[in-house]
Amino acid sequence: MIKNDKFGWRHIGPRSHEIDQMLKTIGVKSMDELIDQTVPKNIRLDKPLDLGPGLTERQYYRKIHDLAKKNKVFNTYIGMGYYDTITPAVILRNVFENPVWYTSYTPYQAEISQGRLEALLNYQTMICDLTGFKLANASLLDEATAAAEAMVMMYNTRSRTQQKAGTNVILVDEKVWPQTLDVLMTRAEPLGIELKVGNYKEFGFNSQVFGVLVQYPNSDGNIEDYTALVETAHKNECKVAVAADLMGLALLTPPGEWDADICFGSSQRFGVPMGYGGPHAAFFAAKDEYKRSMPGRIIGVSKDANGNRALRMALQTREQHIKREKATSNICTAQALLATMAGFYGVYHGPRGIYSIAARIHSIANLLSKEIEKLGYKHLNEFFFDTVRFSLPRHVKREDIEWLSLDLEMNFRYFDNGEVGLSIDETTNVDDINWIIEVFAKAANKPIPTFTDYPGECLLDEKIARKSEYLQLDVFNRYRSETEMMRYIKKLETRDISLTHSMISLGSCTMKLNAATEMLPLSWIEFSGIHPFVPKNQAMGYQIMMEELKRDLAQITGFADISLMPNSGAAGEYAGLMVIMAYHKGRGDDHRKVCLIPSSAHGTNPASAAMAGMDIVVTPCDERGNIDVEALKLKAEEHKDDLAALMITYPSTHGVFEASVTEICNIIHQYGGQVYMDGANMNAQVGLTSPGKIGADVCHLNLHKTFAIPHGGGGPGVGPIAVAKHLVEFLPSHSVMNNGHVGIHAVSAAPWGSASVLPITYGYIKMLGGDGLRKATEVAILNANYIAHHLKENYGILYTGENGRVAHEMILEARHLKQASGISETDISKRLMDYGFHAPTLSFPVHGTLMVEPTESESKDELDRFIETMNSIYNEIKEVETGVADKDDNVLKNAPHTQFMCIDDEWNHSYARTKAAYPLNWIRENKFWPPVTRIDDAYGDRNLVCTCAPVEE
Numbered sequence: 001m002i003k004n005d006k007f008g009w010r011h012i013g014p015r016s017h018e019i020d021q022m023l024k025t026i027g028v029k030s031m032d033e034l035i036d037q038t039v040p041k042n043i044r045l046d047k048p049l050d051l052g053p054g055l056t057e058r059q060y061y062r063k064i065h066d067l068a069k070k071n072k073v074f075n076t077y078i079g080m081g082y083y084d085t086i087t088p089a090v091i092l093r094n095v096f097e098n099p100v101w102y103t104s105y106t107p108y109q110a111e112i113s114q115g116r117l118e119a120l121l122n123y124q125t126m127i128c129d130l131t132g133f134k135l136a137n138a139s140l141l142d143e144a145t146a147a148a149e150a151m152v153m154m155y156n157t158r159s160r161t162q163q164k165a166g167t168n169v170i171l172v173d174e175k176v177w178p179q180t181l182d183v184l185m186t187r188a189e190p191l192g193i194e195l196k197v198g199n200y201k202e203f204g205f206n207s208q209v210f211g212v213l214v215q216y217p218n219s220d221g222n223i224e225d226y227t228a229l230v231e232t233a234h235k236n237e238c239k240v241a242v243a244a245d246l247m248g249l250a251l252l253t254p255p256g257e258w259d260a261d262i263c264f265g266s267s268q269r270f271g272v273p274m275g276y277g278g279p280h281a282a283f284f285a286a287k288d289e290y291k292r293s294m295p296g297r298i299i300g301v302s303k304d305a306n307g308n309r310a311l312r313m314a315l316q317t318r319e320q321h322i323k324r325e326k327a328t329s330n331i332c333t334a335q336a337l338l339a340t341m342a343g344f345y346g347v348y349h350g351p352r353g354i355y356s357i358a359a360r361i362h363s364i365a366n367l368l369s370k371e372i373e374k375l376g377y378k379h380l381n382e383f384f385f386d387t388v389r390f391s392l393p394r395h396v397k398r399e400d401i402e403w404l405s406l407d408l409e410m411n412f413r414y415f416d417n418g419e420v421g422l423s424i425d426e427t428t429n430v431d432d433i434n435w436i437i438e439v440f441a442k443a444a445n446k447p448i449p450t451f452t453d454y455p456g457e458c459l460l461d462e463k464i465a466r467k468s469e470y471l472q473l474d475v476f477n478r479y480r481s482e483t484e485m486m487r488y489i490k491k492l493e494t495r496d497i498s499l500t501h502s503m504i505s506l507g508s509c510t511m512k513l514n515a516a517t518e519m520l521p522l523s524w525i526e527f528s529g530i531h532p533f534v535p536k537n538q539a540m541g542y543q544i545m546m547e548e549l550k551r552d553l554a555q556i557t558g559f560a561d562i563s564l565m566p567n568s569g570a571a572g573e574y575a576g577l578m579v580i581m582a583y584h585k586g587r588g589d590d591h592r593k594v595c596l597i598p599s600s601a602h603g604t605n606p607a608s609a610a611m612a613g614m615d616i617v618v619t620p621c622d623e624r625g626n627i628d629v630e631a632l633k634l635k636a637e638e639h640k641d642d643l644a645a646l647m648i649t650y651p652s653t654h655g656v657f658e659a660s661v662t663e664i665c666n667i668i669h670q671y672g673g674q675v676y677m678d679g680a681n682m683n684a685q686v687g688l689t690s691p692g693k694i695g696a697d698v699c700h701l702n703l704h705k706t707f708a709i710p711h712g713g714g715g716p717g718v719g720p721i722a723v724a725k726h727l728v729e730f731l732p733s734h735s736v737m738n739n740g741h742v743g744i745h746a747v748s749a750a751p752w753g754s755a756s757v758l759p760i761t762y763g764y765i766k767m768l769g770g771d772g773l774r775k776a777t778e779v780a781i782l783n784a785n786y787i788a789h790h791l792k793e794n795y796g797i798l799y800t801g802e803n804g805r806v807a808h809e810m811i812l813e814a815r816h817l818k819q820a821s822g823i824s825e826t827d828i829s830k831r832l833m834d835y836g837f838h839a840p841t842l843s844f845p846v847h848g849t850l851m852v853e854p855t856e857s858e859s860k861d862e863l864d865r866f867i868e869t870m871n872s873i874y875n876e877i878k879e880v881e882t883g884v885a886d887k888d889d890n891v892l893k894n895a896p897h898t899q900f901m902c903i904d905d906e907w908n909h910s911y912a913r914t915k916a917a918y919p920l921n922w923i924r925e926n927k928f929w930p931p932v933t934r935i936d937d938a939y940g941d942r943n944l945v946c947t948c949a950p951v952e953e
């Protein structure tokens, strides 16, 4: 029983008396009995989590507020890929702080995701316009991983001759961000790509080189003319990828216009706060010919069954690049919410607004370059956008500048050779100009000039200035007043189903409550306004919180240490596998490359293993859905000399706690391998068992599943890895900041990954406490078993554990229904929309099935509504099967039904309108109208359009 002032009382859906009822319904006397029947005894924790009692929401608010006060918000001119920005309040309040936008899932069910698909299409259009390309995706994880994706895409698209010749060299200019280089090194090595880093002017091309990567402006702030480089590269059959500053592209000739092949970077400075390193959306644009090789999600335009324009994720609906062991990337969760925000920033400011922001930044940088030179410093950039670099007069020491700037609460950039840099951003104003100049003047013992204004005009050299227009489409030229913008955001919002509407029972995704108290601190400037490379003593609130969070997560997982760096579950998988590979190498076992992966694994598992340079061997499951232990033993033995790891998901993706898991771990260890546990299903473990207890060596956690970070319509995510003691020394380091680890190269751009969303998980753990976390797990298991109990007769539960129980999710059979009636799992998923529900996970891990995960946050009432809906749909299927309903013209095949269909003057269907729209009475009370009907996937892929079109089209 949870006291009603405790957060757990709000987080958990069913009330205490309902929990008792539900236990009774499923045939057990107590929660303990259910858990005993579900979680094997040999892996149960022998003592409760020692995380203290849960705090009330009020207590937590105080605690996190105290931590926030320990972060010092200075004006930061460090740049290096992170810039202060102004999030328009209309976007902050109506998108960032709006649960419709932040609690929705990746738009796999496109018909009820038209709002965020439209917002992401705006984003792609903006990226295409600014970079000068015709193809862009809807975001990657960060600039550094986007660089790695560009490298790998260029590598994968080598010509046949190059592949035959083993062409494997990429030339990288030495003036890319250090964190970009860091991640490139991590990602190149296991794929056999050789990085040659040097001055781009001295690049030597030969038949071994497949690509070139440069930055624009480069890390010194210089705008280089790369046109000759591109020409030479192309003559030598090499592709060119360019890291670009998105704001700079408003003024500079874009890479698409000088024939580069790929342009990527961060869209952070388009209204997304720095947040101590993330989350931010990386953009990625390329020539049209790369559309089939492009990583990430591409939003495309298609049409629905009535011929109306409708949007969807293009190219195989999901992720074309995750092709199991043939994968070219493992990116799954990306940065949808942040891309949405950046897209809205473009919509709100429009071409003139974006131009004037960029122009002001440049004119301030220009003014500073001149004024600081007058004080005796030497300005070193010939052409620049926002960044100016100075060498100091002989009598001025770098320490003087540093001391004086810190005294005025400012951070500058200090280069290794003693030079000083400043990157100007959209927030820089006249006061800031005066403070900056004061520092340089005082350090040089010169009188301090004062400015009352800065020059309005943008004096960019004609040679580098952009001539082409951008953001000309209607959507970027309509919404200038806040009222109009608010209404536009609202208009899109009403087209999406999110957790504000109903349960989203996506198996393996854990769509639980993202509590308001957990979310509140994210908007505070003390968390949002911190640059990731500031001295640690300015971010003590963050540092203390992260240390505590790591300790708590280490205890929850039963491991020794945590890296917070990976930005998604798949990024965690990759990081964990790289740690395992480093461990083997450290022992002289370089040859250990075989990674065993059960056939039921999520596609990102083999994709990550392939990226880590491992050889994938698939192991089968038995008829109960469990890993076939005998077959695994044989495989492990067969590969004993080269065995590196086993990747397992626990409880399995089949929704079952396999009793043999410890035996499985022992087998792998016996043959010298390490056990990697995919933590997607941690929601069934917390407080009851742990990856450490089970016998694994590494696991990643999806903080955006189990630990309450919202999905944001497809990101952000956080995928920290937890490791046993012997692997701690291999955790990823960072080239700019000491993040406490000294192992492999970085896996993300920022030292602590997406730090600004960590308060969500911190709050979740602090407010639930040890007991609340266990209770949440228990109720998640109860909720799943309650649904399974009610749907097993009509649908059938594909797999259960030894005692007939499911874990926190279950796979509903739909194949027998299809066979008998012709109604598929897709028809069921679309019909659910008419009832106001988002479909469960479709056809994963078993084709033709639906995987349901209710989570602990859903109330009994909501579970009952879902059960009633599923059973009502079952009856509708039976009507088709028995001929009561027409085989083709029925509520399932025509689903979802839009408002336009139902109130059209014509109605030619064999069933009533009310049956289409209000199949159950309670739906009338809170009807969600899908804005489009069934979308034509094939049409969208055949006619790929991934930007907005002019209104007349």
Ligand SMILES: Cc1ncc(COP(=O)(O)O)c(C=O)c1O
Pocket: 331, 332, 333, 508, 509, 568, 569, 570, 571, 602, 604, 605, 649, 653, 678, 680, 681, 702, 717, 719
């Ligand atoms: C079992 C499993 N593993 C890995 C992933 C990948 O996680 P992410 O999308 O955060 O990269 C998922 C995502 O749904 C998953 O369900």
